[in-house]
Amino acid sequence: MPPRIRAPALQPPNTTYTPSTRFQCPYHPSSQARPFSNSTPHASRLRRRMFAWLQGPGRAFKEPLPGSTNYLGAYDRSGALIRGRGLERRAQGQREEGKHASDGAEDEAVGVDALTEEKERLEREAKEKREGELPPETLEDLRPFPLNREFRSQAVLSEELREAIWERVVKRGSVRGVSAALGVAMERVAAVVRLKEVERNKPLALPYARAVLAMLPQTPLDTRIKPRPHESINDLPVHQATTTQLFHPVSESRHFTRVDAGLVFDSRLPLLPADARIPHPELVAQAGMTRTEVLEAQKALDEKEKEERRLREEKRKKREAKNKVVQGRRWDFVFQEVSVESVGEDGRSAKGVGWRYGFPHEDRKRGQVKIPRRVEA
Amino acid sequence: MRRKVPHGLKRPKVRQTWNKYNLYNISRMQTPTAYDKTFFQQKWKAKALTRAYHGEQIKEKHWERMFRRSIPAVVPMDHEYLAKHDGSELAAGRGSGLDEAEKGRSPAKTPYMQMTFHPTERRLDTAIFRALFASSARQARQFVTHGFVKVNGKKMRYPGYMLNPGDMFQVDPERVMWATGARKDQDKYETSGEYMTTPEENEPVDEVAEEDEDADTAATADAESTPTADATEATERTPEELRKNLTALMEQAKTYLKDPKDLSPKQKIELRSFRTNLKRAISRNKATESEADDYESQLAALTAQVEELTKEQAKLLKEALQRAHENPYDPSKPYLTPWAPRPYMSAFAFIPRYLEVSHNICSAVYLRHPVARPGLAEVPTPFHKETNQLAHAWYLRRR
Amino acid sequence: MVVRIRLARFGKRNAPFYNIVVAHARTARNSKPLEVLGTYDPIPKPPRPGDEGGRPWKDIKLDTSRAKYWLGVGAQPSDPAWRLLSMAGLLEPRYRVAQIQEEKAKLEPSAAAETSAAAAKA
Numbered sequence: 001m002p003p004r005i006r007a008p009a010l011q012p013p014n015t016t017y018t019p020s021t022r023f024q025c026p027y028h029p030s031s032q033a034r035p036f037s038n039s040t041p042h043a044s045r046l047r048r049r050m051f052a053w054l055q056g057p058g059r060a061f062k063e064p065l066p067g068s069t070n071y072l073g074a075y076d077r078s079g080a081l082i083r084g085r086g087l088e089r090r091a092q093g094q095r096e097e098g099k100h101a102s103d104g105a106e107d108e109a110v111g112v113d114a115l116t117e118e119k120e121r122l123e124r125e126a127k128e129k130r131e132g133e134l135p136p137e138t139l140e141d142l143r144p145f146p147l148n149r150e151f152r153s154q155a156v157l158s159e160e161l162r163e164a165i166w167e168r169v170v171k172r173g174s175v176r177g178v179s180a181a182l183g184v185a186m187e188r189v190a191a192v193v194r195l196k197e198v199e200r201n202k203p204l205a206l207p208y209a210r211a212v213l214a215m216l217p218q219t220p221l222d223t224r225i226k227p228r229p230h231e232s233i234n235d236l237p238v239h240q241a242t243t244t245q246l247f248h249p250v251s252e253s254r255h256f257t258r259v260d261a262g263l264v265f266d267s268r269l270p271l272l273p274a275d276a277r278i279p280h281p282e283l284v285a286q287a288g289m290t291r292t293e294v295l296e297a298q299k300a301l302d303e304k305e306k307e308e309r310r311l312r313e314e315k316r317k318k319r320e321a322k323n324k325v326v327q328g329r330r331w332d333f334v335f336q337e338v339s340v341e342s343v344g345e346d347g348r349s350a351k352g353v354g355w356r357y358g359f360p361h362e363d364r365k366r367g368q369v370k371i372p373r374r375v376e377a
Numbered sequence: 378m379r380r381k382v383p384h385g386l387k388r389p390k391v392r393q394t395w396n397k398y399n400l401y402n403i404s405r406m407q408t409p410t411a412y413d414k415t416f417f418q419q420k421w422k423a424k425a426l427t428r429a430y431h432g433e434q435i436k437e438k439h440w441e442r443m444f445r446r447s448i449p450a451v452v453p454m455d456h457e458y459l460a461k462h463d464g465s466e467l468a469a470g471r472g473s474g475l476d477e478a479e480k481g482r483s484p485a486k487t488p489y490m491q492m493t494f495h496p497t498e499r500r501l502d503t504a505i506f507r508a509l510f511a512s513s514a515r516q517a518r519q520f521v522t523h524g525f526v527k528v529n530g531k532k533m534r535y536p537g538y539m540l541n542p543g544d545m546f547q548v549d550p551e552r553v554m555w556a557t558g559a560r561k562d563q564d565k566y567e568t569s570g571e572y573m574t575t576p577e578e579n580e581p582v583d584e585v586a587e588e589d590e591d592a593d594t595a596a597t598a599d600a601e602s603t604p605t606a607d608a609t610e611a612t613e614r615t616p617e618e619l620r621k622n623l624t625a626l627m628e629q630a631k632t633y634l635k636d637p638k639d640l641s642p643k644q645k646i647e648l649r650s651f652r653t654n655l656k657r658a659i660s661r662n663k664a665t666e667s668e669a670d671d672y673e674s675q676l677a678a679l680t681a682q683v684e685e686l687t688k689e690q691a692k693l694l695k696e697a698l699q700r701a702h703e704n705p706y707d708p709s710k711p712y713l714t715p716w717a718p719r720p721y722m723s724a725f726a727f728i729p730r731y732l733e734v735s736h737n738i739c740s741a742v743y744l745r746h747p748v749a750r751p752g753l754a755e756v757p758t759p760f761h762k763e764t765n766q767l768a769h770a771w772y773l774r775r776r
Numbered sequence: 777m778v779v780r781i782r783l784a785r786f787g788k789r790n791a792p793f794y795n796i797v798v799a800h801a802r803t804a805r806n807s808k809p810l811e812v813l814g815t816y817d818p819i820p821k822p823p824r825p826g827d828e829g830g831r832p833w834k835d836i837k838l839d840t841s842r843a844k845y846w847l848g849v850g851a852q853p854s855d856p857a858w859r860l861l862s863m864a865g866l867l868e869p870r871y872r873v874a875q876i877q878e879e880k881a882k883l884e885p886s887a888a889a890e891t892s893a894a895a896a897k898a
């Protein structure tokens with residue numbers, strides 16, 4: 001039986017292409033890549049749509065938008081920048097004007113010194129830049145995921161602010177004080193100092209860092225006395241006990257405070273009130289003070305922090321001084337004094353010195369987690 | 378790890394990558410319909426979608442062990458309010474109708490459900506992707522297993538390492554530049570025409586681009602001919618000649634300051650000679666033959682000679698020279714040089730607040746675990762809260 | 777039977793770790809000893825944060841008084857144990873580290889004398 005030939009009418013319409021409208025795949029664009037084959041790879045309707053989107057509305061995302069972030073949330077369906085709509089129209093008008101002006105300028109500029117021309121051009125560009133600058137991003141523009149309205153790209157510390165944090169911590173010697181003064185969380189201040197220390201003796205990947213920072217929203221350095229905070233520094237963690245509902249009738253006349261509320265959860269081990277659980281409780285104490293008093297209080301706190309650090313350091317040094325250090329050729333041998341009694345009566349105490357006897361290693365066993373839990377800094 | 382279809386268009390799954398397919402999928406993403414599905418079906422679908430994004434490299438059993446029904450959250454407190462009130466103001470006057478007056482204002486809700494996948498953000502590979510050191514979570518994972526990542530200064534080869542608050546992780550900057558930079562063979566695709574669309578649509582665009590490029594190359598060729606011609610001249614030079622030379626160099630500088638991806642390979646090679654030319658121009662000028670070998674002081678000395686050089690022009694030259702110094706053309710690198718970000722990177726460029734990143738040294742510190750706060754969830758997830766809620770309900774194992 | 781002070785290797789492949797033990801000479805290396813005097817970690821650790829010289833270091837834990845007692849009752853240290861105990865100052869040094877120490881001690885007084893002489897001249 002001869003093979004059955006399908007009637008052309010039965011073929012689905014979207015698989016037939018005329019050569020002129022055929023989609024060409026970008027990954028095999030040249031015939032040199034596949035000299036043996038003339039056929040273009042299969043391009044489905046979906047792929048065509050995708051490339052149409054990438055050429056149309058998606059084109060804006062290919063390159064970063066100079067001087068701004070460039071997220072999906074900032075564009076409408078047709079790929080126009082929402083906050084730049086009025087601007088575009090204005091710029092178009094200006095461009096036409098500018099064209100006429102530059103035509104005239106070119107005629108005059110024949111024979112004029114190249115440097116003066118350059119100067120004029122720069123001025124013109126600067127003017128255009130000032131007028132054509134995009135308005136700052138709204139919260140809507142900072143959404144990288146259109147469906148998720150609860151997430152937005154948050155600002156990172158600018159290079160100047162990081163430098164300022166490092167300088168202040170070095171000068172003032174207090175992470176807490178700098179954190180409160182600049183509105184940056186304490187962990188972040190400490191991390192910036194740590195990273196800056198590493199940065200000092202390492203080659204920098206500057207082109208990468210610049211390009212990435214240009215794509216991100218940034219918190220600039222604010223030199224005012226009360227700068228705009230980078231983030232909220234007094235975050236109260238939600239206690240697990242408070243996530244369920246709890247009914248506790250209280251008479252209306254009773255003066256029911258935060259401390260009382262903490263007692264409701266557990267009378268013997270009450271929850272601490274918010275002013276004790278926030279990272280910067282000293283700010284609550286300083287709220288009613290005058291400016292000079294605040295400065296004094298902060299100074300005292302800084303001193304206290306420094307003193308604590310000094311004591312810690314002293315303690316460590318004292319502990320280390322007990323150790324006997326023998327200098328070798330390439331390394332030191334540090335002898336630490338221990339006691340054999342620490343193994344306990346039966347010789348099996350976990351606190352005892354040395355590798356324990358009679359305790360099997362289970363690190364090769366099936367089902368044991370072999371990934372380290374922590375890495376000591 | 379089972380190999381999965383990375384970027385399907387038929388049944389699209391959104392992944393943790395900067396791929397353009399993925400961007401397209403995010404842009405047309407919709408919350409799945411619920412009216413024609415049972416609750417189980419809704420949860421199943423939501424689980425499938427969310428798991429394709431959040432740690433698709435993690436085995437399902439492993440993720441089930443990682444899942445926590447409790448979700449960390451914080452409430453920002455105002456210290457001035459705390460100092461002013463002791464908490465009794467919330468209850469005061471409740472019985473006499475005061476609470477009725479307050480009904481109008483409602484504080485922003487804390488999006489707990491958007492935090493369903495918060496344990497995955499603690500993983501080392503995810504954190505590397507979030508810090509913009511890799512272009513996908515899979516690539517980040519490969520960096521870890523191939524030994525390019527250090528945690529607290531020690532090599533860490535486990536992508537599933539759960540970062541502790543205060544851990545610093547570093548990725549080899551060369552790897553990061555490769556992962557986030559444009560492809561080396563980009564120009565081959567750019568100049569080959571008919572890029573991503575039908576030929577009819579593309580032709581006029583390409584013609585214009587080619588014309589532009591031609592003009593540019595002509596400009597640079599002219600510019601280059603001036604200094605090379607000068608090289609044959611006698612060593613003594615008048616300020617005018619110097620100025621002429623500088624103008625030519627400036628032309629080159631301008632081309633150089635353009636986005637490096639717009640340049641043709643030929644231009645790039647020409648631009649490599651820019652630095653050499655400028656250096657030669659500086660060294661041939663007798664007055665500036667000082668010992669100072671850093672280019673900035675040399676340039677300052679040179680610009681001081683020519684009064685007509687405006688500040689902007691001097692700045693332009695300096696900037697171009699510095700850029701050439703920091704971001705040189707280097708064919709030995711596996712990525713496009715001068716370095717430029719890869720396409721479609723900017724749409725994905727965000728850094729969550731639980732990381733503090735120093736891009737200069739490709740290092741970051743994991744500050745704390747991600748938290749939810751009123752109106753904001755710190756876990757970056759492309760899904761609607763309903764989808765995440767359904768996924769959360771799935772893993773509560775009450776089905 | 778002879779009592780020896782010796783090292784018992786624990787740890788893993790490429791990550792040795794030793795217990796300094798007192799044991800009968802003919803017992804197996806890792807069998808339960810009479811007493812564990814301390815430990816010796818032969819892998820150098822990166823310099824301590826407060827350290828001025830920035831030199832790597834090796835961690836040794838030792839109960840000196842018990843070690844002295846065992847030496848006093850005639851326990852015989854093995855060669856590596858001798859090396860460690862001599863560094864701790866419990867035995868006469870036989871090996872390099874101690875030699876270098878001695879040389880240094882010899883050099884230092886002369887260097888100190890030179891500087892003082894120079895100061896006096898100035």
